[in-house]
Amino acid sequence: MQTSARSICLFCGSRTGSNPAYAEGARELGSQVAARGHRLVYGAGDRGLMGEAARAAQTAGGAVTGVIPKHLVDMEVGKKDLDDYVVVETMHERKMLMFQRSDAVVTLPGGPGTLDELIEVLTWRQLGLHSRPVVLINVAGYWDPLLTLLDHSISHGFADASFRDYLTDVADAVSAIDHIEEVLAAR
Numbered sequence: 001m002q003t004s005a006r007s008i009c010l011f012c013g014s015r016t017g018s019n020p021a022y023a024e025g026a027r028e029l030g031s032q033v034a035a036r037g038h039r040l041v042y043g044a045g046d047r048g049l050m051g052e053a054a055r056a057a058q059t060a061g062g063a064v065t066g067v068i069p070k071h072l073v074d075m076e077v078g079k080k081d082l083d084d085y086v087v088v089e090t091m092h093e094r095k096m097l098m099f100q101r102s103d104a105v106v107t108l109p110g111g112p113g114t115l116d117e118l119i120e121v122l123t124w125r126q127l128g129l130h131s132r133p134v135v136l137i138n139v140a141g142y143w144d145p146l147l148t149l150l151d152h153s154i155s156h157g158f159a160d161a162s163f164r165d166y167l168t169d170v171a172d173a174v175s176a177i178d179h180i181e182e183v184l185a186a187r
């Protein structure tokens with residue numbers, strides 16, 4: 001089913017991690033976003049899973065927006081050949097702009113930065129600040145401990161059970177995009 005073109009925000013590692021499945025998952029996400037006519041919005045890095053996903057989207061002929069703060073341009077090797085490359089002042093501006101320019105959020109494996117980004121959009125959702133679909137691609141079970149931690153927060157009374165409904169976990173990119181298209185088409 002071809003739906004309207006959407007902008008899909010990706011949070012993922014600036015490293016590739018220890019399992020080659022993570023990079024494979026990132027390439028699959030990039031190529032699927034492009035093949036299905038959507039725009040990838042991400043942190044504009046050329047390294048790690050970020051670079052893998054962006055290159056795959058470009059190779060598949062897709063449109064890619066990258067947003068990077070000035071001070072990370074060198075550290076994360078800013079990917080300046082994107083069709084939409086935006087340099088901002090701060091990390092907060094980056095996260096906000098990536099979010100504002102997107103219709104949905106997808107998270108792949110990543111480190112502390114990825115966790116920060118994912119948890120922040122979930123807390124924004126909890127506060128009623130948006131209703132965008134937020135999808136976790138649990139490549140090779142990488143995010144199992146996070147899912148356990150979220151359930152732990154709920155069972156210990158630090159979050160409502162509904163918090164868990166704000167995050168849809170799937171196994172791969174195709175399922176992630178299917179979910180996003182379905183949710184957005186129903187609105």
Ligand code: AMP
Pocket residue numbers: 012013014015043045072076091095110111112113114115116117
């Ligand atoms: P990581 O998952 O740690 O590799 O980081 C992934 C992305 O998140 C990179 O683009 C980082 O620049 C970004 N990032 C790292 N630390 C933070 C942070 N404290 N707040 C927001 N973003 C971050």
